[in-house]
Amino acid sequence: MRPHRRVHSVVYAGFSSGSLRDRILDAQAKVVITADVGYRAGNEVDLLGITERAVADLDVVEKVVVWRRKGASDEASLGAREVDFDALIASGSVDCPAEEMDSEDPLYILYTSGTTGKPKGVQHVHGGYMVGTYYHFKNFWDLHRLRAAGRRGDDGVPRGRVDYPHPGVFYETIEKYGVNVVFTAPTALRMLMRYGEDYPQQYDLRSLRFLTCAGEPLNPEALRWSYEHICGSGEWGHIVDNWWQTETGGPCLGTTAPCR
Incomplete structure (x- = not known):
């Protein structure tokens, strides 16, 4: 048993x-x-x-x-x-x-965002979540160094507030570590936009291939500003706005907007 x-x-x-x-x-x-x-x-x-x-x-x-x-x-x-x-x-x-573990053994509980009521938990299983994670990292974020069984071979760079301890730390991190893919939220991009384009111009952001975000709709003004000043108007990077459910732990729809 x-x-x-x-x-x-x-x-x-x-x-x-x-x-x-x-x-x-x-x-x-x-x-x-x-x-x-x-x-x-x-x-x-x-x-x-x-x-x-x-x-x-x-x-x-x-x-x-x-x-x-x-x-x-x-x-x-x-x-x-x-x-x-x-x-x-x-x-x-x-x-x-x-x-x-068996593939259908329970793994953990992931909750809805709670925007329409009390958050409700969705139970994920070992095999399904591992396969989903591998699929999204490979096909949505286009990470190249992936290992078998859903284990990532890339290096992650976690960050807290994008403007602490100074408004340029977001761009400083990209330049320092040669970040290729960024996953953030529209609120963070709007915050960076309020600080102005002088900050991203001080750093070399050409390592960035994808700037992806989720959380709520990305308004057109912030999308265009981010595409121009963070992604170099497509010279080195592309911005991807995606929609997902918090409880699924992965994107359901994604779009790379034509910003030119």
Whole structure:
């Protein structure tokens, strides 16, 4: 008999304790992994406080693993069911071999955006999501170095706010790492547009092949501005506006607009 396996759920740092609690209950999560704080544009977000309020009186949660980014190491400051992440790793006593899974075994829960009501979770499976991820990276983002079984061979460059710590950091990152494909949101492109074209002109953006975005409709003004000043009017890059459902984790429709 195959053992019962629980799914996981990734929760964004900006969510309230109520939203986190709902997702814990949906997944019947036994373990919650968090940090003491998160940082957003230089400001601290009290992640542990949010988590502690979310798990209060929840018997289903057995452990809360805390990565203490502030560097505190005293165990006394942790609650009864809280475990220090670094101490857990350093103990060397954790035996967690990889489990062989069937393609239809549950993987994790991905939620709707909640724009039309309370977010609803969609459960994805191991095989289907892995194949979908590989397909989208290869055919939509045109990434060239892909490995078998849906594992990516490219290098990712994650970023937070596109204007922190200064309005040119978005372009600086592209130039520094030779970024080929950017995935962002229309709100970010409109923010860059408000800062003006002087910033992108200071950097070499010719490594960029695709500037892709999703989240809400990309208005024509921001599309044309981004195409001209970030993509070099098509000299080196193209902008792709796509539509997808948050809960599918992949684009459903995509278009490369003729901006000339």
